[in-house]
Amino acid sequence: MREIHDIHGGIHPPERKSLSRPGELRDAPLPTRLILPLRQHLGVPAKAIVEVGDTVLGGQVLAQAQGVMSVPVHAPTSGTISAIEPRPIAHASGLEDTCIVLETDGADQSIRCEGIPEWQTVAPSLLVERIREAGIAGMGGAGFPTAVKLNPGAAKPIDTLMINGTECEPYITADDTLMQCQADALVEGAAILAYVVGAERVVIGIEDNKPAA
Known part of the structure; x- marks a missing residue:
């Protein structure tokens, strides 16, 4: 099935999509520090199961889900947990929430999935x-x-x-x-x-x- 339907109403600002097209998907370089909010979704935030000083591997669970409306948080890469504390999160009002701070080691080692x-x-x-x-x-x-x-x-x-x-x-x-x-x-x-x-x-x-x- 291939059909074209119009979208009526609304505003239609200039698209300017040519500025980012054509593009390609590339892996971002590893930062030296990652800040991982425990609340990355609607519902109950995950609960940290690691402690400051722990070394972790990519893919390892750092925080467990708490109930149905919750999901676990995993380490994006390998490194050491340096803090579990309130940090500014990606919110328009600049709110803070509990985050796990991961100092990356550059090895990018992961668990087997x-x-x-x-x-x-x-x-x-x-x-x-x-x-x-x-x-x-x-x-x-x-x-x-x-x-x-x-x-x-x-x-x-x-x-x-x-x-x-x-x-x-x-x-x-x-x-x-x-x-x-x-x-x-x-x-x-x-x-x-x-x-x-x-x-x-x-x-x-x-x-x-x-x-x-």
């Missing part, structure tokens, strides 16, 4: 639990833990899974670039989500200003 290549052969509930354990949360305004969104309940059957690739904000082409550079992974990810929620079809919404995507 086993995936599920044959995901079609396992129960959807197992995939949802793996998503929860991975600490995945939405990047929208609410920041819902993704595992919560994937549990609508039997009383609310899902026919169609919508993947939002519109990215209407000026200047930004992150989704556009992702859809071009990681198309296979994106399609497989959508297939996994459709399997989890029992959707019969998947619709990917893309604006007509992203022809390459």
Whole structure:
């Protein structure tokens, strides 16, 4: 299915997306210090299970989820915990919240993470639990833990899974670039989500200003 629908109303500022397109996905260099908020989502913040002075590996759980509306926090790389204290977080009002401060060691050593290549052969509930354990949360305004969104309940059957690739904000082409550079992974990810929620079809919404995507 390939259809074009107009969006009525609203404001339409100059897009200026050419300033960041075409782009490419690159790994950011490791900083010397990482500040990891324990509240990275809507709901209850995670609880730190490490202490100051501990050495950790990338992928290691630093803070455990506290209840359904919570997800764990993992170390992005290897290093040493130097503080667990209030720090300014990414908030428009400059609020502070409890954070784990990680001094990176530059070695970028990680624990081994086993995936599920044959995901079609396992129960959807197992995939949802793996998503929860991975600490995945939405990047929208609410920041819902993704595992919560994937549990609508039997009383609310899902026919169609919508993947939002519109990215209407000026200047930004992150989704556009992702859809071009990681198309296979994106399609497989959508297939996994459709399997989890029992959707019969998947619709990917893309604006007509992203022809390459």
